[in-house]
Amino acid sequence: MQEASHRPVxxxxxxxxxxxxxxxxxxxxxxLSRLGHRVVxxxxxxxxxxxxxxxxxxxxxxxTMEQRVxxxxxxxxxTITYERLDLCDHDALDACVARWRPEAVVHFAxxxxxxxxxxxxxxxxxxxxxxIVGNLNLLFALQAHVPECHLVKLGxxxxxxxxxxDIEEGYITIEHNGRSDRLPYPKVPHSFYHLSKVADSxxxxxxxRIWGLRATDLNQGVVYGCETDDTVLHPELITRxxxxxxxxxxxxxxxxxxxxxxxxTVYGKGGQTRGYLDIRDTMACITLTLDNPPEAGExxxxxQFTEQFTLNxxxxxxxxxxRHHGQxxxxxxLPNPRVEAEEHYYNAKxxxxxxxxxxxxxxxxxxxxxxxxxxxxxxxxxxxxxxxRPSVDWRTGGNEVWRQYADEGRRGALAxxxxxxVGAATRRPPxxxxxxxxxxxxSVPEPAARPAEPAAE
Ligand SMILES: NC(=O)c1ccc[n+]([C@@H]2O[C@H](COP(=O)([O-])OP(=O)(O)OC[C@H]3O[C@@H](n4cnc5c(N)ncnc54)[C@H](O)[C@@H]3O)[C@@H](O)[C@H]2O)c1
Numbered sequence: 333m334q335e336a337s338h339r340p341v342x343x344x345x346x347x348x349x350x351x352x353x354x355x356x357x358x359x360x361x362x363x364l365s366r367l368g369h370r371v372v373x374x375x376x377x378x379x380x381x382x383x384x385x386x387x388x389x390x391x392x393x394x395x396t397m398e399q400r401v402x403x404x405x406x407x408x409x410x411t412i413t414y415e416r417l418d419l420c421d422h423d424a425l426d427a428c429v430a431r432w433r434p435e436a437v438v439h440f441a442x443x444x445x446x447x448x449x450x451x452x453x454x455x456x457x458x459x460x461x462x463x464i465v466g467n468l469n470l471l472f473a474l475q476a477h478v479p480e481c482h483l484v485k486l487g488x489x490x491x492x493x494x495x496x497x498d499i500e501e502g503y504i505t506i507e508h509n510g511r512s513d514r515l516p517y518p519k520v521p522h523s524f525y526h527l528s529k530v531a532d533s534x535x536x537x538x539x540x541r542i543w544g545l546r547a548t549d550l551n552q553g554v555v556y557g558c559e560t561d562d563t564v565l566h567p568e569l570i571t572r573x574x575x576x577x578x579x580x581x582x583x584x585x586x587x588x589x590x591x592x593x594x595x596x597t598v599y600g601k602g603g604q605t606r607g608y609l610d611i612r613d614t615m616a617c618i619t620l621t622l623d624n625p626p627e628a629g630e631x632x633x634x635x636q637f638t639e640q641f642t643l644n645x646x647x648x649x650x651x652x653x654x655r656h657h658g659q660x661x662x663x664x665x666l667p668n669p670r671v672e673a674e675e676h677y678y679n680a681k682x683x684x685x686x687x688x689x690x691x692x693x694x695x696x697x698x699x700x701x702x703x704x705x706x707x708x709x710x711x712x713x714x715x716x717x718x719x720x721r722p723s724v725d726w727r728t729g730g731n732e733v734w735r736q737y738a739d740e741g742r743r744g745a746l747a748x749x750x751x752x753x754v755g756a757a758t759r760r761p762p763x764x765x766x767x768x769x770x771x772x773x774x775s776v777p778e779p780a781a782r783p784a785e786p787a788a789e
Contacts, residue, residue: 348428356611364438364622373415386738387738388578392558403569407565437484450523450525452729459525484550487529495520503517552636552637639694
């Protein structure tokens with residue numbers, strides 16, 4: 333039987349997907365297009381630029397947005413319209429919303445790495461300006477042109493931190509001095525990035541109260557997996573997979589470490605507990621959310637994850653999966669570069685999406701095996717330094733690994749800019765690095781030469 337969230341819709345909506353070049357945004361754009369919605373995919377490609385700056389890159393080569401939408405059309409006959417724009421450019425965003433008059437906007441377009449936001453003052457500021465200003469611009473554009481539109485905003489479970497009481501879905505009823513009120517749940521976030529999400533949540537809540545906008549704030553757990561029904565259709569449709577310590581999640585890193593025969597590195601004692609979900613469930617959660625919009629004036633909050641794990645449980649799961657293939661995996665504990673509780677109570681409610689009909693895919697060895705298999709196929713692209721060593725410490729910022737790679741990233745970007753400038757001046761086509769097997773474009777630059785143990789490519 334077809335899952336509810338996979339059934340073609342009876343009423344097609346115009347949906348703008350903001351951040352559509354990203355890990356989740358691209359599969360989401362395809363998923364909504366497949367369901368029959370008119371999809372406008374917006375991105376300013378900031379994430380590709382941040383990769384270049386920091387010397388990181390997706391483990392699997394990804395196509396340009398132009399290649400992606402062309403390939404999607406060729407594979408399915410469906411159109412996704414791509415618009416390159418920055419949410420911080422209010423005029424451009426405002427014009428886009430006015431032109432398309434969307435019934436729904438799904439907002440992924442933020443700087444999403446906690447370590448990136450902890451590198452130094454400049455990265456903390458860049459993260460908060462990008463995320464908070466972009467979100468605020470969006471709220472004003474919606475109010476001006478489509479106040480009925482349903483805003484689906486991606487927040488994070490990390491906004492809550494790890495309180496010693498149960499985490500509710502967005503709101504908590506507090507009794508105080510004989511009176512009681514239902515208030516936004518108190519949040520003690522993990523990083524400057526998560527703090528930007530808290531500010532977004534407050535701004536959205538406020539906009540719903542004063543302008544009657546309708547929004548769903550999705551406090552999402554850590555997403556894993558890189559394959560959906562649509563990404564597997566063609567190599568140009570796959571989504572990114574990050575394994576370095578700035579962008580890669582713990583499970584991705586553990587799988588990449590195990591796949592390349594390296595020790596799995598757990599930060600601190602490993603009792604850090606978080607919520608997780610499969611990328612296919614992200615597709616389903618957002619579809620269910622869109623199909624069941626809130627009332628005007630309502631700021632609804634769902635906790636979007638399906639299971640909780642400690643880091644130690646994830647490491648054991650990966651080691652167990654390897655053991656079934658006759659491989660031994662060593663688990664080591666590194667000094668924790670983050671400031672966080674390493675053994676703590678954690679019980680976060682997550683029933684509202686299940687009530688809407690979510691049928692979760694639970695994390696098991698099959699998924700771990702498939703992630704390891706993807707890494708193994710691209711093992712020649714793994715940089716051992718980025719795989720093993722954290723490059724940002726919460727107390728002291730970016731360390732020598734960060735500085736080395738960032739210096740190289742800057743030099744590489746400068747060299748490319750110079751080549752393009754010279755090319756433009758002499759009216760020759762700009763020289764773009766390629767060599768990834770995907771036609772044209774500069775989306776998949778070859779890794780620059782690296783100071784220590786360069787990747788094979
Ligand atoms: N990946 C996860 O595990 C996870 C977990 C919880 C929440 N989230 C949230 O989900 C969203 C998507 O995450 P992701 O992993 O796909 O991130 P990603 O970095 O892969 O994608 C984000 C996209 O947004 C774009 N973007 C950023 N700022 C922009 C701007 N000002 N204007 C236009 N485009 C901009 C980037 O270029 C990028 O393509 C983020 O908001 C993130 O905070 C992700």
